[in-house]
Amino acid sequence: MKDLKTCRDEIDAIDQKLIALFEERMHICEDVIEYKMAHHMEIFQSGRETEVIEKNLKRVQDKKLAPYVRNFVLQNMNLSKRYQTTFLPGEIIDLKPAKEENLIVGYQGVPGSFSYEAMESYFGDRVAFKVNYPHFEDVFKALKAHEIDYGILPLENSTTGAINDNYDFINDYGFYIVGELSLSVSQNLLGIPGSTIDDIQTVYSHSQGLLQTSQFLAKHHIAKEPYPNTAMAASYVSHLNNKHIGAIASKKAAELYGLDVLASDIHNDKSNHTRFIVIGHNLESSKQASRISTVFTLRHEVGALYEVLQIIKDHQINMVRIESRPIQSSPWEYYFYLDFDGSLHDPNVVRTIDELRACTYTFRLIGNYERKIA
Numbered sequence: 001m002k003d004l005k006t007c008r009d010e011i012d013a014i015d016q017k018l019i020a021l022f023e024e025r026m027h028i029c030e031d032v033i034e035y036k037m038a039h040h041m042e043i044f045q046s047g048r049e050t051e052v053i054e055k056n057l058k059r060v061q062d063k064k065l066a067p068y069v070r071n072f073v074l075q076n077m078n079l080s081k082r083y084q085t086t087f088l089p090g091e092i093i094d095l096k097p098a099k100e101e102n103l104i105v106g107y108q109g110v111p112g113s114f115s116y117e118a119m120e121s122y123f124g125d126r127v128a129f130k131v132n133y134p135h136f137e138d139v140f141k142a143l144k145a146h147e148i149d150y151g152i153l154p155l156e157n158s159t160t161g162a163i164n165d166n167y168d169f170i171n172d173y174g175f176y177i178v179g180e181l182s183l184s185v186s187q188n189l190l191g192i193p194g195s196t197i198d199d200i201q202t203v204y205s206h207s208q209g210l211l212q213t214s215q216f217l218a219k220h221h222i223a224k225e226p227y228p229n230t231a232m233a234a235s236y237v238s239h240l241n242n243k244h245i246g247a248i249a250s251k252k253a254a255e256l257y258g259l260d261v262l263a264s265d266i267h268n269d270k271s272n273h274t275r276f277i278v279i280g281h282n283l284e285s286s287k288q289a290s291r292i293s294t295v296f297t298l299r300h301e302v303g304a305l306y307e308v309l310q311i312i313k314d315h316q317i318n319m320v321r322i323e324s325r326p327i328q329s330s331p332w333e334y335y336f337y338l339d340f341d342g343s344l345h346d347p348n349v350v351r352t353i354d355e356l357r358a359c360t361y362t363f364r365l366i367g368n369y370e371r372k373i374a
């Protein structure tokens with residue numbers, strides 16, 4: 001057996017040659033990117049990469065090393081692509097100032113809904129007009145028609161996960177996220193005055209409200225009826241005036257629609273929070289902005305998502321969320337929504353975005369915004 005010191009000396013000597021060759025390879029890529037820019041070519045060349053891998057795999061003498069060689073060659077090409085992006089002019093990020101006063105804000109539901117609460121908490125007295133809509137998509141349509149300045153919508157619940165429709169709409173409508181509010185959500189069983197928990201046989205609520213209280217409802221054998229919104233369900237139950245029918249909604253909704261709170265805080269997870277996003281027409285960024293949201297698609301290539309994550313890691317960026325949504329027109333292909341900590345005022349973040357843009361198929365920066373907690 002060779003001793004460790006001898007092995008390490010041999011490795012050092014090989015590394016020395018490898019580094020020199022790596023530098024030589026990267027320097028050639030400087031000419032490659034110059035040529036590509038002059039000829040309007042993309043950095044990523046799928047056909048050439050397949051050729052490089054196959055050619056090099058044929059050169060492998062010890063076949064058990066083939067998977068390692070494949071990885072080594074792939075990594076070399078990934079680094080070469082990332083290095084090439086440093087020569088690109090860099091996308092100009094056009095940031096617009098936020099509208100501060102006399103705002104017209106749209107939300108889904110009715111007063112007493114959690115979206116209403118989120119709007120009040122996020123904007124306070126900066127809102128001149130509050131406009132409510134029956135469905136989430138109506139808020140997007142209203143923004144598109146310039147009926148409102150901003151819309152506020154739930155995107156994710158800490159117990160039940162993503163609100164998929166809103167993820168899809170952000171992408172379909174091409175709007176930006178300009179703010180975020182994490183709202184502590186308390187669900188309650190409401191009934192007409194004089195009713196008790198034992199009277200209730202059926203409850204109406206938004207599907208999220210029903211999901212968030214599933215354990216309580218199962219324990220009390222209460223049937224679930226989905227309704228477009230929690231506060232609308234409370235208003236409907238008040239109209240029905242039937243002691244066997246209740247609603248799952250906020251205490252504020254009980255107060256507004258004349259119902260009794262029959263059981264408080266009945267949500268499964270006591271730290272139940274909903275993350276609301278504020279959507280607008282423009283990419284806005286303030287000095288307090290600390291979260292970046294992006295959406296991208298990838299080519300069906302080995303390691304495509306891995307490359308994205310590698311870029312995030314190499315730039316020491318803290319990734320906070322990744323979500324995938326099916327692309328409607330292409331079965332088994334996905335949009336990836338990726339959020340990370342950072343500000344567009346930080347050159348390292350801008351650099352990361354440039355690299356992500358280059359290694360993805362389509363890429364859109366959805367927002368850089370401040371996060372508030374209520």
Ligand SMILES: O=C(O)C(=O)C[C@]1(C(=O)O)C=C[C@@H](O)C=C1
Pocket residue numbers: 029032043044045046048049052076077078080081
């Ligand atoms: O040949 C090219 O077009 C290159 O940019 C070089 C290279 C490589 O590193 O080998 C890098 C990226 C391409 O996707 C293919 C190959």
